[in-house]
Amino acid sequence: GAVVSQHPSRVICKSGTSVKIECRSLDFQATTMFWYRQFPKQSLMLMATSNEGSKATYEQGVEKDKFLINHASLTLSTLTVTSAHPEDSSFYICSASLAGPSTDTQYFGPGTRLTVL
Amino acid sequence: AQSVTQLDSQVPVFEEAPVELRCNYSSSVSVYLFWYVQYPNQGLQLLLKYLSGSTLVESINGFEAEFNKSQTSFHLRKPSVHISDTAEYFCAVSDGYGAGGTSYGKLTFGQGTILTVHP
Numbered sequence: 001g002a003v004v005s006q007h008p009s010r011v012i013c014k015s016g017t018s019v020k021i022e023c024r025s026l027d028f029q030a031t032t033m034f035w036y037r038q039f040p041k042q043s044l045m046l047m048a049t050s051n052e053g054s055k056a057t058y059e060q061g062v063e064k065d066k067f068l069i070n071h072a073s074l075t076l077s078t079l080t081v082t083s084a085h086p087e088d089s090s091f092y093i094c095s096a097s098l099a100g101p102s103t104d105t106q107y108f109g110p111g112t113r114l115t116v117l
Numbered sequence: 118a119q120s121v122t123q124l125d126s127q128v129p130v131f132e133e134a135p136v137e138l139r140c141n142y143s144s145s146v147s148v149y150l151f152w153y154v155q156y157p158n159q160g161l162q163l164l165l166k167y168l169s170g171s172t173l174v175e176s177i178n179g180f181e182a183e184f185n186k187s188q189t190s191f192h193l194r195k196p197s198v199h200i201s202d203t204a205e206y207f208c209a210v211s212d213g214y215g216a217g218g219t220s221y222g223k224l225t226f227g228q229g230t231i232l233t234v235h236p
Contacts, residue, residue, distance in 0.1 A: 006160075034224070043207060043226040044161075093160065095224075105151070106224060110160035 006109035023094030030096030123227035140208030
């Protein structure tokens with residue numbers, strides 16, 4: 001149980017284009033989903049917290065107009081990297097949290113490798 | 118604000134040797150603590166967690182970690198490692214439900230420790 005998928009697993013795009021990454025919780029409902037970015041040989045950095053049906057909360061320094069997050073249902077959140085540039089190349093990871101007062105565990109997707117040429 | 122420090126970036130060990138991966142945290146509130154493992158070319162997987170109760174928590178594959186509040190540590194241990202334990206391990210802290218629920222489940226990760234088990 002508690003499986004999270006991401007699509008696509010890898011994407012290569014040209015500079016200036018936009019890329020959408022999907023995150024799905026396959027066998028549970030996730031009130032909250034999180035988006036992280038992982039640079040090579042570094043830890044995960046939280047980009048934003050997404051609650052179903054409301055606007056995402058972005059971490060300091062993350063441009064909300066560049067990284068558009070939509071959480072339209074309890075099983076799907078999307079991250080759109082708009083007008084991508086080479087410096088946006090990174091590993092993007094989502095996680096989903098099981099709702100409830102007794103747990104506080106996030107389940108992670110396998111990640112999406114974005115390469116911007 | 119929370120922070121997590123993993124004191125060792127790389128830990129090489131021989132198979133069947135014991136290992137300890139160190140993790141210290143700082144937080145002004147009560148915390149939940151986690152260890153995640155990332156195998157090569159895979160996503161993060163939850164290894165074990167401390168939410169409340171017994172300070173010693175165990176995973177199904179022989180790892181254990183002990184929450185030490187006085188030392189603000191959550192070190193990960195295994196008495197005898199296998200080649201298949203080679204991976205990167207991340208310690209993480211969450212403050213759970215924040216005021217008004219605005220910081221629900223927000224994880225802060227350490228820098229990661231690469232465990233390499235040699236035959």
